[in-house]
Amino acid sequence: KQEVTQIPAALSVPEGENLVLNCSFTDSAIYNLQWFRQDPGKGLTSLLLIQSSQREQTSGRLNASLDKSSGRSTLYIAASQPGDSATYLCAVGETSGSRLTFGEGTQLTVNP
Amino acid sequence: DAGVTQSPTHLIKTRGQQVTLRCSPKSGHDTVSWYQQALGQGPQFIFQYYEEEERQRGNFPDRFSGHQFPNYSSVLNVNALLLGDSALYLCASSLEGDRGANYGYTFGSGTRLTVV
Numbered sequence: 001k002q003e004v005t006q007i008p009a010a011l012s013v014p015e016g017e018n019l020v021l022n023c024s025f026t027d028s029a030i031y032n033l034q035w036f037r038q039d040p041g042k043g044l045t046s047l048l049l050i051q052s053s054q055r056e057q058t059s060g061r062l063n064a065s066l067d068k069s070s071g072r073s074t075l076y077i078a079a080s081q082p083g084d085s086a087t088y089l090c091a092v093g094e095t096s097g098s099r100l101t102f103g104e105g106t107q108l109t110v111n112p
Numbered sequence: 113d114a115g116v117t118q119s120p121t122h123l124i125k126t127r128g129q130q131v132t133l134r135c136s137p138k139s140g141h142d143t144v145s146w147y148q149q150a151l152g153q154g155p156q157f158i159f160q161y162y163e164e165e166e167r168q169r170g171n172f173p174d175r176f177s178g179h180q181f182p183n184y185s186s187v188l189n190v191n192a193l194l195l196g197d198s199a200l201y202l203c204a205s206s207l208e209g210d211r212g213a214n215y216g217y218t219f220g221s222g223t224r225l226t227v228v
Contacts, residue, residue, distance in 0.1 A: 004154070034216045043118075043202055043221035044155075089154055097208065099145065099168055100217065102154030 002027045004092055006103035013080055014111050021075040021106045023090035028068045034100065035064050035075050036089045044089065048075070080110045116205050116220035124226045125193050131225060133188045137205030138218045143167075144186040145217065146178060147202040155202055161186050162208055190225075198227045 003026045013019055023033070032051045036044040048057045048064040050073070056065040061078040073090055087107045091100035117136040125131050137144050143162045147155035157170035161180035180186045184205075190197055201224075204217040 032216070036219070041200070041224065043116075044204075044219035046216050046218065049216040091154075097143065097206065099157035099160065099170065100147075100155075100204075101157070104152070104154045 002030075002092060002094060002101045004090060004101050004103040006088075006090060006106050008106060009104065010107040010109075012109040012111065015080060015082060017080050017110075018076070018078050019080055019108070021077070021088050021090075021108070023073040023075070023103055025071045025073075025092050025101075027094070028071050029094065030068065030092045031095050031098065032093045033064075033066055033073050034091050034093070035062075035073075036091065038087045038089060038105070040087075047088075077108075080108075082110045082112050084108060084110050116203055116218050118201075118203050118220040118223050120223060121221065122224045122226075124228060127193055127195060127227055129193050130189065130191045131193060133190075133201050133203075133223045133225070134185070135187070135203030135205075135220060136185045137203075141205035141207050141218065142184050143206045143208050144180060144184065145204045145206075146186070146188045147204065148172075149200040149202060149222070151199070158188070193227045195227050198225060200224050 007022045034049045035047045050066045063076040066073045087105040089105045091102045119134045145160040146158040149155040160168040164180045175191045177189045200222045202222045203220045
């Protein structure tokens with residue numbers, strides 16, 4: 001059974017800092033990995049999708065990497081802003097079109 | 113381009129009652145998945161519908177059932193509500209041909225269900 005763990009559970013940083021969120025998964029036979037953002041009481045907004053054959057994806061100040069062999073992914077946020085405050089979730093898909101298995105998220109607070 | 117639409121946004125029900133939640137997928141998508149998210153936790157997969165059939169199911173009791181209509185919209189039904197069913201229910205859509213491969217899944221804003 002796939003298990004996804006995110007560390008840290010919560011993170012508070014000053015504005016402008018670069019930061020890294022970590023995601024690990026127990027079964028390396030994944031199809032893809034997706035990072036989401038969730039604002040309090042809201043749905044999920046997709047940030048980045050990495051296929052199993054890819055090493056990283058970038059969008060603006062966000063960069064996600066994937067190391068299947070070690071069962072790890074990182075989300076790098078550059079020059080953090082208060083608007084980045086949210087919970088960040090990673091989710092793995094084990095086969096094409098299959099369910100997503102989520103971690104419990106990292107709650108990020110960026111202080112002005 | 114309309115995203116995933118869920119209704120209602122909030123709902124309060126009494127223990128033992130039944131509830132129906134609705135989801136309209138993103139335009140062009142034909143597959144709908146439902147997730148339950150308890151407070152402070154990651155979403156848990158309930159089931160997935162494609163071509164009006166339940167294709168995959170997570171570890172949820174039979175009290176949770178669903179349906180997909182010819183227009184790809186879907187409903188989630190929960191019978192005999194328990195206090196523990198209180199959660200945010202999320203709907204996600206994707207395109208079968210794409211199978212979430214190229215664009216991932218698109219999520220709605222969810223329905224907040226409170227059971228009292």
